[in-house]
Amino acid sequence: MLELKTVNAFYGKAHVLNDLSFTVGHGKVVALLGRNGAGKTTTMKSIMQMVQPRGGTVSYQGQDITGWAPHRVAKAGLGYVPEERRIFTQLTVLENLEVGRQPPREGCVTWxxxxxxxxFPNLAERRGNRGKALSGGEQQMLTIARTLMGNPALVLLDEPSEGIAPVIVEQMAHVILKLKNEGLTVLLSEQNLHFAQAVADQVVIIESGTQKFAGSLADLQAHPEIRDAYLSV
Amino acid sequence: MGLFFAQLLTGLANAGALFMVASGLSLIFGVTRIVNFAHGSFYMLGAYVGYTLMQVLPGVVGFWGAVLLAGIIVGLIGVIVEICVLRPVYSAPELFQLVATFGVILVIQDLTLMIWGAEDLLGPRAPGLKGIVRIMDEPVPQYDLALIAITPFVAFALWYLITKTRVGILVRAATQDREMVGALGVNQSWLFTGVFFLGCALAGLGGAVQLPKGGADLLMDFNILTSVFVVVVIGGMGSLPGAYLAAVIISVLNVFGVSYMPKSTLVLMFLVMVVVLMFRPFGLFGREEVAGEHGQVGEPERPIKPAGLKIRLLVAAALVLLGLIPVMGSNFAVVLVTDILIFCLFAASLQFMLGMGGLVSFGHAAFFGGGAYVAALFVTYAHTPMELALILAPLGAGLAAVLIGWVCLRSTGVYFAMLTLAFAQLLWSLVFQWGDITGGDDGLVNIWPSAWASSNMVFFYLTLVICAGGILLLRHAAHSPFGYALRAARDSSRQAEAMGINTKRIQWVAFAFAGAMAGVAGGLFVFSKGSVFPNELEIARSFDALIVVFLGGVKTLSGGWVGGASFEATKDYLTRFEYWRLALGLLIIAVVILAPEGIVGSLRKLGERTGILNNAEDKR
Incomplete structure (x- = not known):
């Protein structure tokens, strides 16, 4: 469904992603693992074309989307949930959802x-509240909900478990599995191996922008040395 | 009491057009982050287009139809400007776009002159509303009452659009984080274009609706621009209720000012603004600006470095060449180069503050003109010799900068810029309206250099030494520890604070230093011309410097004087033609589109690509 081929990305002269190549299969949950600064967010942004890759291609459903404007990528069916949440703090919960609204898409849930x-029952009570009045966990939920309003086929979740309470992390895991059951494909980035283990089918590990491992969860468990070398557990 | 009430009504009526223009400016800024200097020009176009339409369309329906149509037509002109001029430069460094909008001002000025001629046009009176009504025995024009009634409807329609519709939600979302809006599948280009249409249409509507009161003339664009900036800043950028309230405050104040304190009308508006911003740094209903926090564009800044041997030799050679001008060139060349040198120092002083300090001032002319007036006043009233006056000019300008900087630096970003503009206008209005001392519009004349420097040649060398010295001094300051601290404060004020740098004080010193250097240029200017007029303090003068710095290259050290030299030389050449504004405007727009890093930045890139210059970072 999504394929990255030797993707390279730069910030100015700094080489951030180095020949990244992996695929995300339809209906799968893939976890992109790596430490802080490994290049997870940049990978996500390169897929959305918010950072334009210099070299390599990103294709979605067989179509080369490299160099597209981000809004076109989103319209094609990719939903992006940024790590910093970036909800519209001056807008109400309902208005935030409105920004994300897109026409129904064939073969996808129309949310x-x-x-x-x-x-997200917590959001229901706060529908008239402004974004800035929400707690960190509620903001995280709102970001996901806002993206789902675009009826995406594939969701990019950047560190959904970061900076929120353990109870809500658990709730997040449930939500991701529910989305998977609805037929959505998910690529999520994580530092938290436990969280990834709970939801992911496949794992990609990156370190300093270079791919170190790609395989199933079982493969990773068979190689504890990889886990110890590249992830802080 | 009756008169008081009638004046209040006049103020409210005047607020209508002002509100429409200001809300348009505010909308455009909110979404696109562009300070649209050309907004006054769209207002002017609205008046002219409306005038022509009213000649053709008959009766009551014709009049109001013309007003609406003028708004739509001006909105469409705005769309053309957005697509042709602004779209190519959205990815340029922040605030660079405002140079493009300045080019648009010049183009529109000359096109209007070509189409409608230089004569002021008397606006037709509204059919059916030509009479007056007696309220408490005072005559109030019917049209004023109509305006008072209409404005709230326009305001309400706008408010509804922004708060209740999907478009409004998208606009508000984009105001906060336009990149995220794009990532959610909204095509920002069309959102931008749409907002530009709406903003310009509002300006056009404002221009057309005031026709029966003010008519149409070629000075409308700049005349309204200041009031609009003041309104937007007092109300708070992006706030519609704020814009309405501020428009009413300013208009009512103006009406009362005219009848009770006719000599202070211009000053009053800015005093109110300063007072409001002292207590509410982001306007009555505004919020702190977070521009640039998300969606920062362009490549990271390069570290500045001292000039290499090659460049030093080049500069030395250029200075020698300059020194030869009086020997080789004509008298005209000597005078022209003197002007250019003075302007270069002025531009370099702004460059220092803007490029090194990140302090975007819209009112740097305050210190250039300020220095000029200090020198001129001392010569006129105390018969101060030139040598002393040239020292007093930077002192006076520097002192003014200390005071103005103290107030302005309480705000940041676009509010800071607007405050500097306000102070420059404040000084201008003081000089303009306090004719007994400053000569008002007639200026101060007969201020000539001392006998030893009275020949053009000697004065040229004096200027060359002082200006080249001043530019080198500014350059030196950029490389000193003070310059490091200033750039640290610019790039990351919090980290700089954490390292023990008092960022506000550093910026204050930089502001005063840049002001004093502009004062040096101003002092020289008076003696080179023998006179000084209020237009040295005008917005146009501040904008000249601003354009020059951006065109030269903000992120380079030499952008100021390189831009200054090119701009002055080009302007001198172009002003020989009838429609020079059109040519200059188009030229500015072309440079903005073709060389988004400014002249120096783009030349440097070209040099690196062709291998003539080495890129220091690659060598490492």
Whole structure:
């Protein structure tokens, strides 16, 4: 469904991603693992074309999307949930959802506000509140809900478990599995191996922008030395 | 009491057009982050287009139809400007776009002159609303009452659009984080274009609706621009209720000012603004600006480095060449190069503050003109000799910069810029309206150099030494520990604070230093011309310097004087033609589009690509 081929990305002269190549299969949950600064967020942004890769291609459903404007990538069915959340703090919860709204997409769930409030009951009570009044966990939920309003086929979740309370992390894991059951494909980045283990089918590990491992969860468990070398457990 | 009430009504009526223009400016800034200097020009176009339409369309329906149509037409002109001029430069460094909008001002000025001629046009009176109504025995024009009634509807429609519709939600979201809006599948280009249409249409509407009161003339663009900036800043950028309230405050104040304190009308507006910003640094209803926090564009800044041997030799050779001008060149060349040198020092002083300090000032002319007036006043009233006056000019300008900087630096970003503009206008209005001392519009004349420097040649060398010295001094300051601290404060004020740098004080010193250097240029200017007029303090003068710095290259050390020299020389050449503004405007727009890093930045890139210059970072 999504394929990266020797993707390279730079910030000015700094080489951030180095020949990244992996695929995300339809209906799968893939975890992109790595330490802080490994290049996880840049990978996500390169897929969305918010950072334009210099070299390599990103293709989605067989179509080369490299060099597209981010809004075109989103319209094609990729939903991006940024790590820093970036909700619109001056807008209400409902208005935040409105920004994300896109027409229904064939073969995907057509989300409505009510369905999302069912998925995230905490948000339902706060629908009229401004984004800035929400807690960190609620903001994280709102970011996911806002992206789902675009009825994406593939969701890019950048560190969904970061900086939120353990109870909510657990809730997040449930949500991701629910999305998978609905037929969504998910690429999520994580530092938290436990969280990834709970939801992912496949794992990609990167370190300093270079790919160190790609395989199933079982493969990774068979090689504890890889885990110890590249992940802080 | 009756008169008081009638004046209040006049103020409210005047607020209508002002509100429409200001809310348009505010909208455009909110979404695109562009300070649209050309907004006054769209207002002017609205008046002219409306005038022509009213000649053709008959009756009551014709009048109001013309007003609406003028708004739509001006909105469409705005769309053309957005697509042709601004789209190519959205990715340029922040604030660079405002140079492009300045080019647009010049182009629109000359096109208007070509189409409608230089004569002021008397606006037609609104059919059916030509009479007056007696309220408490005072005559109030019917049209004023109509305006008072209409404005709230426009305001309400806008408010509804922004708060209740999907478009409004997208606009508000984009105001906060436009990159994220794009990542959610919204095509920002069309959002930008749409907002530009709306903003310009509002300006055009404002221009057309005030026709029966003010008519149309070629000075409308700059005349309204200051009031609009003041309104937007007092109300708070991006706030519609704020814009409305501020428009009413300013208009009412103006009406009362005219009748009770006619000599202080211009000053009053800025005093109110300063007072408001002292207590609410982001306007009455504004929020702190977070521009650049997300969606920062362009490549990272390069570290500045001292000039290499090659460059030093080049500069030395250029100085020698300059020194030969009086020997080789004509008298005209000597005078022209003197002007250019003075302007270069002025531009370099702004460059220092803007490039090194990140302090974007819209009112640097305050210190250039300030220095000029200090020298001129001392010569006129105390018969001070030139030598002393040339020292007093930077002292006076520097002192003014200390005071103005103290107030302005309480704000940041665009509010800072607006405050500097306000102070420059404040000084201008003081000089303009306090005719007994400053000569007002007639200026101060007969201020000539001392006998030994009275020949053009000697004065040229004096200017060359002082200006080259001043530019080198500014350069030296950039490489001193003070310059490091200043750049640290610019790039990351919090980290700089944590390292023990008092960022505000550093910026204050830089502001005063840049002001004093502009004062040096101003002092020289008076003696080279023999006179000084209020237009040395005008917005246009501040904008000249700003354009020059951006065109030269903000992120380079030499951008100021290189831009200054090119700009002055080009301007001198172009002003010989009838429609020089059109040519200059188009030229500015072309440079902005073709060389988004400025002249120096783009030349450097070209040099590196062709291998003539080495890139220091690659060598490492």
């Amino acid at each position: 409505t506000e009510e369905m999302l409030f069912e998925l």
